[in-house]
Amino acid sequence: MRDLDLLTLRLFAAVCEQRSIARVAEQEAIVGSAISKRLAQLEDAVGTPLLVRKRRGVVPTPAGETLREHALAMLASAAQIERDMAAYATGTRGHVRMLVTASVMAESLADDVAAFLQNPAHRDIQVSMEERVSPDVVQGIRDGSASVGICWDAADLSGLATCGYRHDHLAVVAHASHPVAQLASVRFADVLDHEFVSMPALSAVQVLLARAAAVEGKLLTHRVLVSNFDAALRVVRANLAISVVPAEVAQPFADTAPVRVVPLSDAWAQRRFAICYRDAQALSPAARLLVEHLRRAGHSSV
Numbered sequence: 001m002r003d004l005d006l007l008t009l010r011l012f013a014a015v016c017e018q019r020s021i022a023r024v025a026e027q028e029a030i031v032g033s034a035i036s037k038r039l040a041q042l043e044d045a046v047g048t049p050l051l052v053r054k055r056r057g058v059v060p061t062p063a064g065e066t067l068r069e070h071a072l073a074m075l076a077s078a079a080q081i082e083r084d085m086a087a088y089a090t091g092t093r094g095h096v097r098m099l100v101t102a103s104v105m106a107e108s109l110a111d112d113v114a115a116f117l118q119n120p121a122h123r124d125i126q127v128s129m130e131e132r133v134s135p136d137v138v139q140g141i142r143d144g145s146a147s148v149g150i151c152w153d154a155a156d157l158s159g160l161a162t163c164g165y166r167h168d169h170l171a172v173v174a175h176a177s178h179p180v181a182q183l184a185s186v187r188f189a190d191v192l193d194h195e196f197v198s199m200p201a202l203s204a205v206q207v208l209l210a211r212a213a214a215v216e217g218k219l220l221t222h223r224v225l226v227s228n229f230d231a232a233l234r235v236v237r238a239n240l241a242i243s244v245v246p247a248e249v250a251q252p253f254a255d256t257a258p259v260r261v262v263p264l265s266d267a268w269a270q271r272r273f274a275i276c277y278r279d280a281q282a283l284s285p286a287a288r289l290l291v292e293h294l295r296r297a298g299h300s301s302v
Contacts, residue, residue: 003294012038012039012064016051016068021036022037034061034229042184046063050067054181074077082123089228094124094284094287094289095128095286096125096284096290098127098129099137099141099148100149101133101134101137101150101174101203102160102199103204103249103273104151104165104166105131106230106249107166108166108248109129112293112297113294115293115297122286125290130146133147133202133204134151135155135156138276141276142160143160147277147283148283148291150273150276152273154271155204160277161278164298166272168270169248169263171250172188172191172242173232173236173250173261174262175237175259178260180260183262184262188216188269192213194221194241195222196209196221197232198245199225200225205244205246208268223240229246229249233259237259244264275291275294
């Protein structure tokens with residue numbers, strides 16, 4: 001039984017249906033003697049006659065009918081395997097793991113990934129997103145913890161393949177009654193004397209602000225430390241301090257809360273994000289499809 005092969009089973013099932021070796025030989029472009037030899041070997045393998053040879057063709061024995069049913073089931077399973085593997089090969093099925101920064105997660109990434117997954121051709125693709133600070137995103141891609149990363153493009157991306165994604169603009173968010181809220185735009189140096197709601201020290205925004213403050217010869221005054229933008233905005237709404245967050249994150253919140261979004265006029269406040277991965281050839285087909293989708297989404301936002 002270990003010598004059974006799909007081609008022989010397919011020919012056997014076709015002969016049972018057509019009741020003719022010659023007709024199957026013509027359809028399959030195989031000489032009749034080759035089919036007869038395969039069928040004889042099949043009978044030897046199962047140890048019982050499968051076909052009765054008659055003057056006008058062949059008919060299956062009861063054992064042959066039973067084998068025919070098994071053969072059709074096996075052939076259907078094999079066809080399903082082929083379809084499933086083809087789906088993985090073309091990228092229409094698979095699992096893509098991503099590491100992304102808080103800014104990317106809080107802004108447009110969820111919408112971009114949702115648009116990708118809503119494509120009927122991608123219904124069998126799964127995407128998981130884990131939030132990390134930029135250095136950990138890069139390290140995770142380098143050590144293979146995930147296949148795709150998105151972070152601030154000022155991170156050390158040496159040795160990785162990259163392409164552009166979206167951009168954002170940092171802004172000061174202040175309660176409507178705060179003096180800063182009355183401004184149309186502001187330099188970061190001009191708000192350094194105020195108390196801040198701050199993010200984790202290694203977050204991309206916090207690293208950027210610490211550097212900018214150091215250039216001015218000052219330190220940020222942290223009144224409240226929080227772990228995410230949503231918490232920072234809630235503290236600002238309570239009028240406890242001001243914060244610096246991406247305007248793209250803050251504006252929807254400001255539309256329904258007594259806070260104002262004041263763009264930073266500093267050149268470094270305009271940030272770009274990069275998609276990074278170890279090597280294009282190492283990406284799974286599903287990951288390549290996702291990267292290309294995100295790259296196009298970023299390009300269209302410019």
